[in-house]
Amino acid sequence: MPLREETLKIKPIRNGVVIDHITHGKALEVLRILGIGEGYTDEVSLAMNIHSKRLGKKDIVKVENRDIKSDEINKIAIIAPNATINRIRNYKVVKKEKVALPNEIIGIVTCPNPQCISNKEREPVKSVFIVVQRDPLILRCKYCEREVKGSFG
Amino acid sequence: MRWNKKHIISIRDFSREEIDFVLKKSRDMEKKLKLGKTSSLMKDKILANLFFEPSTRTRMSFEAAMKKLGGVTIGFDYPGISSEVKGETIVDTVKIAAGYADVIVIRHPIEGSARLASENVDVPVINGGDGSNQHPTQTLLDLYTIKKEFKRIDGLNICVIGDLKYGRTVHSLTNALENYNVNLCFISPWELRMPRRMVKGLEAKGIKVRETTKLNIKNFDVIYVTRIQKERFPDPQEYERVKDAYILNMDAIEGIKNEAIIMHPLPRVTEISTDIDNTKYAHYFEQARNGIPVRMTLLCLVCGVKF
Numbered sequence: 001m002p003l004r005e006e007t008l009k010i011k012p013i014r015n016g017v018v019i020d021h022i023t024h025g026k027a028l029e030v031l032r033i034l035g036i037g038e039g040y041t042d043e044v045s046l047a048m049n050i051h052s053k054r055l056g057k058k059d060i061v062k063v064e065n066r067d068i069k070s071d072e073i074n075k076i077a078i079i080a081p082n083a084t085i086n087r088i089r090n091y092k093v094v095k096k097e098k099v100a101l102p103n104e105i106i107g108i109v110t111c112p113n114p115q116c117i118s119n120k121e122r123e124p125v126k127s128v129f130i131v132v133q134r135d136p137l138i139l140r141c142k143y144c145e146r147e148v149k150g151s152f153g
Numbered sequence: 154m155r156w157n158k159k160h161i162i163s164i165r166d167f168s169r170e171e172i173d174f175v176l177k178k179s180r181d182m183e184k185k186l187k188l189g190k191t192s193s194l195m196k197d198k199i200l201a202n203l204f205f206e207p208s209t210r211t212r213m214s215f216e217a218a219m220k221k222l223g224g225v226t227i228g229f230d231y232p233g234i235s236s237e238v239k240g241e242t243i244v245d246t247v248k249i250a251a252g253y254a255d256v257i258v259i260r261h262p263i264e265g266s267a268r269l270a271s272e273n274v275d276v277p278v279i280n281g282g283d284g285s286n287q288h289p290t291q292t293l294l295d296l297y298t299i300k301k302e303f304k305r306i307d308g309l310n311i312c313v314i315g316d317l318k319y320g321r322t323v324h325s326l327t328n329a330l331e332n333y334n335v336n337l338c339f340i341s342p343w344e345l346r347m348p349r350r351m352v353k354g355l356e357a358k359g360i361k362v363r364e365t366t367k368l369n370i371k372n373f374d375v376i377y378v379t380r381i382q383k384e385r386f387p388d389p390q391e392y393e394r395v396k397d398a399y400i401l402n403m404d405a406i407e408g409i410k411n412e413a414i415i416m417h418p419l420p421r422v423t424e425i426s427t428d429i430d431n432t433k434y435a436h437y438f439e440q441a442r443n444g445i446p447v448r449m450t451l452l453c454l455v456c457g458v459k460f
Binding site: 113115116117118120122123124125141142143144145146147 | 242243244262264266269273283285286287350
C-alpha cells in the first residue's frame with residue numbers, strides 16, 4: 001500500500017503526542033505553548049502548510065516522550081480551534097481528542113489594554129475572556145470589556 | 154429578576170426588561186420624591202462613595218440621592234485621602250468599605266475595577282465610571298430622560314454627535330439602545346466615528362444605522378451631543394479643522410423638529426452654545442437632575458428596599 005504523502009513528510013513517533021489540524025502557520029506558537037525550544041532534548045517534528053482536505057492547509061507537531069496538560073490544550077484551542085490531540089503509545093493512538101474552546105478563558109490570554117485591572121500586578125485578579133465569536137475568534141475581556149481578535153498565545 | 158444585592162457594573166449586564174423596570178421604578182420614585190415620601194426609605198443605611206478620581210455630578214448626585222432617601226454617605230472623593238496613596242489595592246479598600254457600608258459606589262480610572270470590586274465583597278457595588286469603559290447609571294438616566302419626554306423609546310429617531318470612537322457615554326448608550334427598535338444616526342468626524350463592531354452589532358439586531366460627517370439634525374427626536382476631545386487627535390491641525398463643524402448654535406438648530414430634545418452628558422465646553430440653554434429643546438440640565446430619581450431607585454433596588 002502506498003504511503004500517504006503526509007506520513008512521508010513526518011515519521012511516526014513511538015510514544016508522545018501528535019497535534020494535528022493546527023491552523024496553518026501556528027505550529028511555532030504551539031511549540032511555544034508547550035515550552036519546547038532550545039534545550040529540549042527529545043525528538044520533535046514539525047510540518048507546516050501541509051495539504052488538508054478539511055482545512056485547505058494545516059500544520060502538524062509531533063513530540064516524543066511528552067504528554068499534554070489540559071491548560072496547554074486550552075491555550076492551543078485559542079490559536080488553533082480545529083486542532084486534534086493524539087496521544088501515542090507504542091506507535092498507536094491511544095487517545096484522540098479535539099481541542100475545545102471553553103466559553104470563558106481564564107488566566108491564559110493577557111488583556112492588551114494596559115489600563116485594564118487584570119494587568120495590575122498587585123490586585124488579586126486573573127484575566128478572564130468571554131468568547132464572543134468562535135470563527136474568526138473574538139474575545140471580550142470580562143473586566144475592561146475590550147474586544148480582541150487575531151493571534152493569541 | 155433579583156435586585157437585592159445585584160451589582161450595577163455594566164449596561165451590557167441588563168436585559169431590556171431590567172432596563173424598562175428601572176425606568177418604571179424611577180418614575181414611581183420621582184412621584185414619591187415630589188410628594189416628600191422618600192425620606193425614610195434608606196434610614197440607617199450607609200452608602201460608601203469611593204471616588205478614586207475627581208467627579209462632580211456623579212458623586213454629588215449619589216450623595217443627594219442617598220440624603221433624599223434618609224441615608225448617610227461616607228467615603229472620599231479624591232485619591233489623595235484614600236489608602237491608595239499608601240499602596241493599598243483597590244480590592245482591599247473595597248473590602249474595608251464593605252465592612253462599614255450597605256452599598257458601595259466606586260469610580261476608578263482603571264477599567265474593570267468596579268467588576269473586580271463586585272467580585273470581592275458581599276454588599277452591592279455600583280459602578281460610577283471605570284476609565285473609558287462603563288458608566289451604567291449615566292446610561293439609565295439618559296434613557297429615563299428620553300422615556301420621560303416621549304413616553305417611549307421604540308420608534309424614535311436618535312442622532313448622536315461628537316466623539317463616537319472613544320466616548321464612554323455613547324458606547325454605553327448604544328449598547329442599551331440595541332434593545333430598542335430605534336433609528337440611529339451617528340454624526341462625527343471620520344477619525345472619531347463609531348467602532349465598526351458596534352455598528353455591526355446594531356445592524357445584526359435589525360436597527361437602522363446611518364453614519365455621516367455632516368451636522369444635519371432636522372429630522373431627529375433626540376439629539377445627543379458629546380464633546381470632541383482635543384487630546385484624541387494626533388494632529389492638532391486636524392482638530393482645528395473639525396472642531397467647529399459640530400457646534401450646536403441657534404443657526405444649527407433652525408428647522409429641527411418641534412418636539413426634539415437636545416441632550417448632553419456634561420460637562421460641555423463649546424459644543425452647545427449657551428444661547429440654546431433657554432430654548433425648549435435644551436434638556437441637558439434636566440437630564441442631570443434625572444440622575445437623582447434614577448440613582449435613588451437603584452440604591453433602593455440593590456439594597457432590597459421596597460417602594
